[in-house]
């Protein structure tokens with residue numbers, strides 16, 4: 273059956289259509305208005321709230337930095353000892369005393385006792401007339417020393433240097449800002465706050481002597497609590513590569529101990545930064561840093577203290593390591609540079625984080641005696657012009673004793689043109705190629721000349 277169309281529908285009248293259109297328009301206008309109002313509210317109110325939150329956060333940090341009760345921090349740290357990154361080498365001293373821990377060991381940390389590589393005194397400072405590598409085999413308590421050049425070179429070649437960190441290889445948009453010296457505590461506080469406000473963390477390299485300044489203890493405790501990292505920049509800003517061994521060791525050890533006192537806990541530093549970056553490949557320094565459990569020598573990929581703003585901007589690349597100080601000039605730069613780096617989508621991280629290392633381990637405060645530097649066999653790496661090292665000091669001492677090098681005061685340990693010329697003169701006299709570069713054969717020849 274065919275369905276019949278009844279025709280009983282109602283067509284709205286023209287007037288009715290008009291009324292509906294107007295009603296629809298009114299609804300639409302109201303809807304758009306409401307949406308706009310909400311958007312406006314979001315635009316205006318959210319930033320206001322955010323600003324308030326930021327201000328509150330800044331006030332909190334201010335208050336924290338300035339008035340943090342030391343006890344609060346102490347409890348915080350002492351309750352959270354962390355496993356250490358690397359087993360800390362300790363040394364069996366010559367005396368009857370048991371091992372002296374380089375760093376206080378945590379409960380689950382194995383105590384490693386390194387065998388001395390060779391007997392005591394693998395070399396001396398050449399001032400006492402003894403010949404260094406041919407001394408007293410079989411003397412009481414001494415083990416046989418390697419005597420031939422081949423044996424010396426083979427033994428030295430196995431020496432492993434710590435990494436020297438410049439730029440860190442990473443694809444992630446992460447950089448490290450490092451802040452050295454810390455003569456100006458007020459500036460240090462400003463820099464820490466600026467980094468923290470921008471979601472960043474810094475690595476701070478205070479000189480040991482600056483750790484007794486008023487306010488620095490609270491500042492660094494707070495910094496560590498906020499996830500910042502503190503590392504070693506010598507006790508007195510000394511060039512350790514040219515100091516007598518005991519003083520070299522003391523420059524490193526005293527800073528670590530002073531930092532522990534400053535923080536109220538044992539804090540295991542990972543990085544050493546040389547004064548001025550000089551002597552970063554000094555074998556003796558690496559030998560002692562390894563002994564103390566350090567993980568690297570920290571250089572930088574750009575010195576922000578010397579760079580122009582344009583150079584800083586151009587240098588922002590993944591893995592960059594920026595060097596700054598707490599001077600007024602650098603502080604001014606950092607107040608702008610830190611937020612700018614973050615605006616570029618970069619994260620400001622510590623050296624540990626940039627390298628994927630664990631945080632510096634902590635444990636309850638204790639006092640330890642300075643471990644005596646362990647012996648090592650020199651590797652006789654070829655020394656080029658512009659290098660700084662303890663080996664250069666020894667070569668200079670010997671060349672001076674031979675009357676082939678004139679120098680005022682103590683030997684500098686700097687392989688400059690004058691030293692290179694003296695080495696070239698020695699090479700000529702000894703029938704070696706007069707390159708002016710101190711290769712292994714030249715070093716051995718100089719050191720073994722009486």
Ligand SMILES: [Zn+2]
Pocket residue numbers: 452453505509547548
């Ligand atoms: Zn410095």
